[in-house]
Amino acid sequence: VISLTTVGYGDIVPVTERARLIDAIILTPARLIVWLVFVGIAFELFFHKGLERIRMMRLQRKLSDHIIICGYGHSGRTAAAELVNRGTDREHVVVIDTDDALLKNSAEAGHIGLRGDATLQRTLQDAGVDRAAAIIVATGRDDTNALVILTIRQLNPKIRVISAVREEENGPLLRQAGADTTVTPSRLAGYLLADSVTHRHINDFVLDVLSSGGRLLLVERAATESEIGQRAGVVDGVMVLRILREGKPVGFWEPQATIAAGDTLLALQPAAA
Structure with a gap:
C-alpha cells in the first residue's frame, strides 16, 4: 500500500500541516478504496464462485x-x-x-x-x-x-x-x-403462410391443436384395453388419426386401421379430457 500510494517508507513524510491535511483527506481514502478493490476481487474470485459452486452442487442433487x-x-x-x-x-x-x-x-x-x-x-x-x-x-x-x-x-x-x-x-x-x-421452425411457418393464402381457418386450427391453451390437444399415447379391436377414427370420444405399428404409420382410413395391442396412437382429444 505504501508503494502504491507513493507516500514512502519514512524517508519522505509530510511535515507541514498542509501536507498532512492532504495526506489525511486524499491518501487515506485512496488506501481504503484500494483495499475495497482488493476485497471485491477476492470475493469475486474465491467467495462468490465458491458459494455458486456449492449452490450448484445442492441444486444438482435435487x-x-x-x-x-x-x-x-x-x-x-x-x-x-x-x-x-x-x-x-x-x-x-x-x-x-x-x-x-x-x-x-x-x-x-x-x-x-x-x-x-x-x-x-x-x-x-x-x-x-x-x-x-x-x-x-x-x-x-x-x-x-x-x-x-x-x-x-x-x-x-x-x-x-x-x-x-x-x-x-x-x-x-x-x-x-x-x-x-x-x-425446422421456418419450414412449419412456410407451410402455414402458403396455406393461409387460400384458406382462412386452417392456420388457427393448427395452432389450436399444437398449443396446450387450445380447445383440442394432439396427443401420442399407447392404445388402451378398451380401444383394442376397434377401428381408428372416433373411439370413446377421441379422434384417432394415426396408428403407429412397428414403426410404420397407419391412417384411420386404411383397411388395416384396427387398433391392436402394442399400437401407439396419435389422437385429437378435447383439452378438458
Missing part, C-alpha cells in the same frame, strides 16, 4: 427427470413456456445460455438459469445431463447445435435429444450427430 434447454432465444422461450403449460414444474426446466439478459429472463420465468457454453462437458454436467429426462437444443446455429448434441451423446447416450434446425438440409446431419427429433 434435479432429476428435468428438462434442459440449450439456448433461450425465441424457440427456447416458447418451448419452456409450453412445457410449463403442459404441467412441467418451472424449476424442472434448466436453461443454459451465455447471455446474461436471457438468463435473467429465464429466472424471472421461474426456471433455473446456468451461464455457460453448452458445447462444453462441464456445463452440461452442471446442468445434470446424466439425470435429465430430455434436452432441447436451440442455440440458433446448426453447427453449434451439432457440437452440443455430440457432447450430450458422450455424456448420456440414452437421453432424448430434440434439436431445432435453421437450414432444412442440416436436419440429417443433426440426426446423424445424435438428435432423436429435429424441428
Whole structure:
C-alpha cells in the first residue's frame, strides 16, 4: 500500500500541516478504496464462485427427470413456456445460455438459469445431463447445435435429444450427430403462410391443436384395453388419426386401421379430457 500510494517508507513524510491535511483527506481514502478493490476481487474470485459452486452442487442433487434447454432465444422461450403449460414444474426446466439478459429472463420465468457454453462437458454436467429426462437444443446455429448434441451423446447416450434446425438440409446431419427429433421452425411457418393464402381457418386450427391453451390437444399415447379391436377414427370420444405399428404409420382410413395391442396412437382429444 505504501508503494502504491507513493507516500514512502519514512524517508519522505509530510511535515507541514498542509501536507498532512492532504495526506489525511486524499491518501487515506485512496488506501481504503484500494483495499475495497482488493476485497471485491477476492470475493469475486474465491467467495462468490465458491458459494455458486456449492449452490450448484445442492441444486444438482435435487434435479432429476428435468428438462434442459440449450439456448433461450425465441424457440427456447416458447418451448419452456409450453412445457410449463403442459404441467412441467418451472424449476424442472434448466436453461443454459451465455447471455446474461436471457438468463435473467429465464429466472424471472421461474426456471433455473446456468451461464455457460453448452458445447462444453462441464456445463452440461452442471446442468445434470446424466439425470435429465430430455434436452432441447436451440442455440440458433446448426453447427453449434451439432457440437452440443455430440457432447450430450458422450455424456448420456440414452437421453432424448430434440434439436431445432435453421437450414432444412442440416436436419440429417443433426440426426446423424445424435438428435432423436429435429424441428425446422421456418419450414412449419412456410407451410402455414402458403396455406393461409387460400384458406382462412386452417392456420388457427393448427395452432389450436399444437398449443396446450387450445380447445383440442394432439396427443401420442399407447392404445388402451378398451380401444383394442376397434377401428381408428372416433373411439370413446377421441379422434384417432394415426396408428403407429412397428414403426410404420397407419391412417384411420386404411383397411388395416384396427387398433391392436402394442399400437401407439396419435389422437385429437378435447383439452378438458
